Amino acid sequence: MKVIEIKKLVKKYTDAEITVNAINGIDLSFDRGEFTVIVGPSGSGKTTLLNLMGGLDAPTSGEVIINVSPINDLKGNRLIDFRLHNIGFVFQAYNLIPVLTAGENIEFIMELQGKPRDERRRRSTELLNSVGLIDRINSRPSKLSGGQQQRVAVARALASKPGFILADEPTANLDSVSTENLLELMERMNREEKMTFIFSTHDARVVKKAHRVITLEDGMVLSDVRI
Amino acid sequence: MPEVTLIEENMDTYMYFFMLIVLTALIFGIVNTMLMAVLERVKELGMLMAVGMNKFRVFNMIVLETVMLSVTGGVIGIIIANGVVLLLYRKGIDLSLFAEGIEKMGYETMVYPLPDPGMAVKVALMVLLTGIIAAIYPAFRAVRLKPAEALHLDN
Numbered sequence: 001m002k003v004i005e006i007k008k009l010v011k012k013y014t015d016a017e018i019t020v021n022a023i024n025g026i027d028l029s030f031d032r033g034e035f036t037v038i039v040g041p042s043g044s045g046k047t048t049l050l051n052l053m054g055g056l057d058a059p060t061s062g063e064v065i066i067n068v069s070p071i072n073d074l075k076g077n078r079l080i081d082f083r084l085h086n087i088g089f090v091f092q093a094y095n096l097i098p099v100l101t102a103g104e105n106i107e108f109i110m111e112l113q114g115k116p117r118d119e120r121r122r123r124s125t126e127l128l129n130s131v132g133l134i135d136r137i138n139s140r141p142s143k144l145s146g147g148q149q150q151r152v153a154v155a156r157a158l159a160s161k162p163g164f165i166l167a168d169e170p171t172a173n174l175d176s177v178s179t180e181n182l183l184e185l186m187e188r189m190n191r192e193e194k195m196t197f198i199f200s201t202h203d204a205r206v207v208k209k210a211h212r213v214i215t216l217e218d219g220m221v222l223s224d225v226r227i
Numbered sequence: 228m229p230e231v232t233l234i235e236e237n238m239d240t241y242m243y244f245f246m247l248i249v250l251t252a253l254i255f256g257i258v259n260t261m262l263m264a265v266l267e268r269v270k271e272l273g274m275l276m277a278v279g280m281n282k283f284r285v286f287n288m289i290v291l292e293t294v295m296l297s298v299t300g301g302v303i304g305i306i307i308a309n310g311v312v313l314l315l316y317r318k319g320i321d322l323s324l325f326a327e328g329i330e331k332m333g334y335e336t337m338v339y340p341l342p343d344p345g346m347a348v349k350v351a352l353m354v355l356l357t358g359i360i361a362a363i364y365p366a367f368r369a370v371r372l373k374p375a376e377a378l379h380l381d382n
Contacts, residue, residue, distance in 0.1 A: 056373075
């Protein structure tokens with residue numbers, strides 16, 4: 001079952017009089033339960049592609065279809081609402097809310113979804129348990145290490161029960177032990193919950209774990225290898 | 228004395244005019260503070276919109292923050308002002324320097340001001356209204372952020 005389908009996707013940025021073709025007519029699809037990495041040199045279009053797949057940016061032309069819904073037609077709050085219910089994000093810089101505890105950061109997404117308090121509490125506890133941070137449920141991000149913050153970010157991304165998770169260089173700021181722990185966690189989520197993960201990365205350790213490696217160059221797919 | 232009545236009426240008008248100037252300055256102060264708060268949190272706001280916080284909620288969040296800031300400042304200001312007025316009520320304000328003119332108008336040279344609860348409520352409401360008005364522009368700037376740009380996700 002396809003969770004994402006990309007058809008003839010093009011993204012051009014115009015700055016002053018210079019037009020940059022960030023994405024040049026990409027066709028791709030992602031099935032449920034895939035563990036995919038997108039690699040390529042800086043400026044190859046990895047992050048732009050993730051932004052377009054996540055509805056964070058609009059394509060110049062082409063289509064992004066998520067769970068059979070073309071997201072290009074969605075605008076403003078309808079698009080934000082679609083992201084809330086269908087897409088999980090993990091950012092390079094963790095981006096947890098500094099004034100909330102680890103538990104509250106996870107609950108926050110469910111609060112946006114209008115879930116009742118008991119359910120929020122239950123799921124955040126369950127998720128923190130599965131990422132091995134239940135003892136840090138009341139800790140603020142500033143009291144957590146980078147690796148722990150990123151695990152909370154993964155738990156937050158899973159909290160809304162999304163169709164897939166987009167992770168933009170999630171290990172870029174982590175040491176090797178934290179990277180290994182994070183990858184194990186994501187692999188387990190992928191294996192046990194059939195969660196679809198799509199990463200952009202430069203990290204060879206992430207590439208090693210992937211089931212599918214897509215290489216981009218100059219906004220085009222250079223290779224698409226299933227392992 | 229009709230002159231005194233006229234002066235008292237004018238005093239009220241002057242006071243409201245003075246308050247208007249203060250509140251206008253307050254609007255600029257709040258707009259500046261909240262714009263800084265928005266600009267400092269561009270990444271956080273981008274993240275909130277990326278993960279699913281809609282524009283209506285972001286707008287409300289900024290307005291609510293501004294109102295809380297204004298009301299907190301307003302309440303502290305009213306408490307301090309009342310404290311000062313009560314202190315002056317005990318000690319009195321000595322206007323003997325201007326004794327001649329004041330006495331001619333039938334006033335005493337020692338003035339004992341009293342707190343005016345009605346005025347405190349009016350000021351509180353005006354501060355609240357000022358806070359709401361001042362919040363609109365920063366909140367509007369916040370909802371116009373584009374998540375992808377705010378997060379600096381582009382390589």
